[in-house]
Amino acid sequence: MPQLALAIGFFAELPKLQPSVRKGVMDAWEKFDRLSLDQLFKDPGLKLESLTNARDKQIRTIRIDQFWRGVVLAPASGDTFVLLRVMQHDKAIAWAKKQKSSINEVTRAVEIRDAATLDEITPAYERVAGDSSKERLFAPFSDGDLKALGIDDETLRQARSIVDQEQLDVFAPLLPQDQREVLQYLASGCTVEEVWQDIVAPALQASAHPVDTRDYETAIRHSRARIALVTASEELRDILEKPFAAWRVFLHPAQHKVAYRASYSGPAQVTGGPGTGKSVVALHRVRHLLRHLRDGDRILLTTFTNALVDSLNQGLSLLVDDPDLRNRVDVMTVDAFAGRVVNTSRRPVNGYEEAARWEQAAEATGFTGTPQFLAQEYKHVVLAQDIRGREEYESCERRGRGSALPASARALVWRTVEEFTRRLAEDGLRTYLGTCGEATDLLTGQGPRYRHVVVDEAQDLHPAQWRMLRAAVPRRPDDLFIAGDPHQRIYDNRVSLKSLGINVAGRSVKLRKNYRSTQEILSWATGLLLGRPYAELADSGRHDTLLGYGSALHGSGPRVHAAQTEEAELDTLAEQVRAWVDGGAAYGEIGICARFRKTCEKVRDRLIAAGVPASRVRAGAARTDDAVNVGTMHTFKGLEYRYTAVVGVNDRALPNPSAITPEDVDRMQHEADLAAERCLLFVACTRARDGLYVSWTGRPSPFLVEAGCGTTQTAGPAPSP
Numbered sequence: 047m048p049q050l051a052l053a054i055g056f057f058a059e060l061p062k063l064q065p066s067v068r069k070g071v072m073d074a075w076e077k078f079d080r081l082s083l084d085q086l087f088k089d090p091g092l093k094l095e096s097l098t099n100a101r102d103k104q105i106r107t108i109r110i111d112q113f114w115r116g117v118v119l120a121p122a123s124g125d126t127f128v129l130l131r132v133m134q135h136d137k138a139i140a141w142a143k144k145q146k147s148s149i150n151e152v153t154r155a156v157e158i159r160d161a162a163t164l165d166e167i168t169p170a171y172e173r174v175a176g177d178s179s180k181e182r183l184f185a186p187f188s189d190g191d192l193k194a195l196g197i198d199d200e201t202l203r204q205a206r207s208i209v210d211q212e213q214l215d216v217f218a219p220l221l222p223q224d225q226r227e228v229l230q231y232l233a234s235g236c237t238v239e240e241v242w243q244d245i246v247a248p249a250l251q252a253s254a255h256p257v258d259t260r261d262y263e264t265a266i267r268h269s270r271a272r273i274a275l276v277t278a279s280e281e282l283r284d285i286l287e288k289p290f291a292a293w294r295v296f297l298h299p300a301q302h303k304v305a306y307r308a309s310y311s312g313p314a315q316v317t318g319g320p321g322t323g324k325s326v327v328a329l330h331r332v333r334h335l336l337r338h339l340r341d342g343d344r345i346l347l348t349t350f351t352n353a354l355v356d357s358l359n360q361g362l363s364l365l366v367d368d369p370d371l372r373n374r375v376d377v378m379t380v381d382a383f384a385g386r387v388v389n390t391s392r393r394p395v396n397g398y399e400e401a402a403r404w405e406q407a408a409e410a411t412g413f414t415g416t417p418q419f420l421a422q423e424y425k426h427v428v429l430a431q432d433i434r435g436r437e438e439y440e441s442c443e444r445r446g447r448g449s450a451l452p453a454s455a456r457a458l459v460w461r462t463v464e465e466f467t468r469r470l471a472e473d474g475l476r477t478y479l480g481t482c483g484e485a486t487d488l489l490t491g492q493g494p495r496y497r498h499v500v501v502d503e504a505q506d507l508h509p510a511q512w513r514m515l516r517a518a519v520p521r522r523p524d525d526l527f528i529a530g531d532p533h534q535r536i537y538d539n540r541v542s543l544k545s546l547g548i549n550v551a552g553r554s555v556k557l558r559k560n561y562r563s564t565q566e567i568l569s570w571a572t573g574l575l576l577g578r579p580y581a582e583l584a585d586s587g588r589h590d591t592l593l594g595y596g597s598a599l600h601g602s603g604p605r606v607h608a609a610q611t612e613e614a615e616l617d618t619l620a621e622q623v624r625a626w627v628d629g630g631a632a633y634g635e636i637g638i639c640a641r642f643r644k645t646c647e648k649v650r651d652r653l654i655a656a657g658v659p660a661s662r663v664r665a666g667a668a669r670t671d672d673a674v675n676v677g678t679m680h681t682f683k684g685l686e687y688r689y690t691a692v693v694g695v696n697d698r699a700l701p702n703p704s705a706i707t708p709e710d711v712d713r714m715q716h717e718a719d720l721a722a723e724r725c726l727l728f729v730a731c732t733r734a735r736d737g738l739y740v741s742w743t744g745r746p747s748p749f750l751v752e753a754g755c756g757t758t759q760t761a762g763p764a765p766s767p
């Protein structure tokens with residue numbers, strides 16, 4: 047029976063199609079489902095026509111409505127067709143005539159390339175390359191290596207004519223997607239082995255037969271990352287109604303391999319830079335685990351902030367239709383889970399209250415050091431090592447602490463810790479991390495509560511939280527699935543998972559392709575993280591941690607603005623928001639973040655005064671589509687907005703002096719605090735999809751200055767890595 051599969055290129059354009067055109071797609075799909083092959087080719091309404099002067103006779107068009115046409119791959123054999131694009135009539139015909147389909151001999155997947163344009167431009171580039179003294183971009187790679195990575199003869203010829211990244215950018219959109227990606231990763235500094243491991247190997251399909259490059263029926267089934275086979279009309283309706291959620295249907299082969307691996311023998315981990323789809327992979331893993339869940343078993347999907355819980359909940363409801371299955375997943379923050387296990391009426395204290403209470407405890411015991419020292423000692427030594435008694439504390443190794451503490455002083459510190467916890471309990475209060483310790487004890491006594499635990503934004507969890515999660519799930523295959531990015535650590539919790547009984551060795555995968563931000567925004571933000579102008583990084587050799595981490599999306603670079611006064615900064619921000627809205631952005635697609643809550647209040651008030659609806663992003667507050675979202679940088683963690691403004695980035699906000707331990711109190715902590723503030727700015731800037739705007743009043747943050755962006759400018763397209 048014929049069927050119409052859907053290609054990823056069609057999905058990319060889907061959000062721009064009017065509902066009436068989407069309805070036309072639905073009708074066409076139903077015809078493929080209903081009619082025989084013979085009837086399809088004869089159907090006067092569908093007009094499954096071949097085109098004169100087409101590069102590939104297998105590429106045809108179909109009628110969607112009076113003005114719109116679908117471009118379809120109609121293989122000579124088999125009865126599966128692929129909808130490649132839906133475009134306005136003339137554009138569709140012109141585009142269809144230029145395309146050529148093929149089957150890749152390595153990946154066995156179907157590929158589409160703009161053969162006409164490639165044939166037209168390649169000789170010119172070959173001539174230019176011949177006259178140039180520059181080394182060709184892919185000279186370091188042998189033909190054999192490139193072919194092993196799936197580069198076919200045609201693409202090889204083109205690759206050999208390219209001398210620099212700029213030329214690769216011209217060729218890239220014309221090439222088959224898999225081959226394009228291979229070349230882009232090699233150009234960004236990845237080795238042949240890395241590209242094989244990250245891109246090619248995950249896309250391979252096991253087969254006992256040699257590849258048949260005419261067997262499209264099989265190849266379409268091997269193209270899961272690019273072609274979706276939709277089997278029921280409800281499924282298609284669902285896809286057409288939620289056009290922005292392409293991630294539900296198409297995973298990158300690397301993402302798919304991690305999320306849908308049948309089983310891991312123990313804890314597994316996925317890492318990757320911002321926007322590489324770690325949350326998406328975590329959600330797909332939950333779906334996979336749900337499909338195999340035994341009666342009575344449950345899953346905990348947990349993360350750091352309430353805003354992220356909301357976004358994971360939304361994602362889960364898009365991915366898992368069956369409400370009964372969805373109900374078997376508890377989505378909550380790690381702290382909420384601890385509170386649920388402990389089930390207490392004691393109220394958690396916030397950071398300010400905690401500092402005041404350390405001061406009181408120190409007064410009571412006669413400890414003369416700072417409350418800051420005590421709070422850090424409690425968090426990074428006592429709770430981190432789960433120390434329960436004086437003797438244990440007196441003999442412990444204070445790993446990672448840069449402050450001297452003579453053995454003789456430890457008894458007093460321990461007494462102060464006891465005083466602090468005693469007074470807390472007396473006043474019916476608790477700390478969040480202390481609660482995790484209590485929850486771990488209860489879980490250890492009562493037994494695990496979940497069959498699987500999936501953790502998102504894992505980089506910020508404290509050892510006490512990890513111990514609790516460890517105790518929440520039995521040590522079995524697929525117990526823990528962990529998604530996180532060490533570059534986005536903003537809470538200074540450095541953890542050795544192995545020492546906490548969570549060993550991911552051999553089960554850890556890194557994602558490299560960014561789906562969120564443009565390359566220009568990413569490159570700029572990377573400069574902030576590394577503390578050097580990005581333009582200079584190209585010469586500074588490989589930076590392993592960011593190697594090959596890039597985006598295929600392009601746009602303009604961030605706009606940065608220095609204001610004379612805070613008033614003027616807010617005025618310019620309001621203008622920027624208006625410009626985004628005038629350019630077609632919905633209010634809800636805009637996010638504005640600042641280091642301090644007070645700045646957020648001012649931003650919100652100013653926008654409202656300027657007639658722009660704005661609301662604060664807060665725990666539990668539903669995200670609205672009809673107001674600009676304003677929140678602190680911490681609440682923006684893990685979220686994303688089409689347009690993001692980061693404001694108040696001056697030298698008194700980033701780093702925030704009160705978040706930095708003085709060097710003379712603890713040198714190591716000082717460095718760690720500075721790194722966390724730097725990461726915070728990086729995280730804030732990488733929330734942006736299409737546009738980023740950064741502003742400050744007075745002197746810019748030293749992080750901006752170090753990255754070479756402390757002057758008013760519209761940063762031009764940053765160089766690609």
Ligand SMILES: Nc1ncnc2c1ncn2[C@@H]1O[C@H](COP(=O)(O)OP(=O)(O)OP(=O)(O)O)[C@@H](O)[C@H]1O
Binds near residue numbers: 293318321534684732
């Ligand atoms: N395979 C995919 N196809 C289409 N879009 C994708 C895919 N994977 C991820 N995305 C999109 O990329 C964006 C970033 O994804 P996600 O939030 O999962 O990344 P992340 O790695 O968790 O980011 P961060 O670490 O910055 O929070 C989202 O808009 C998501 O829908």
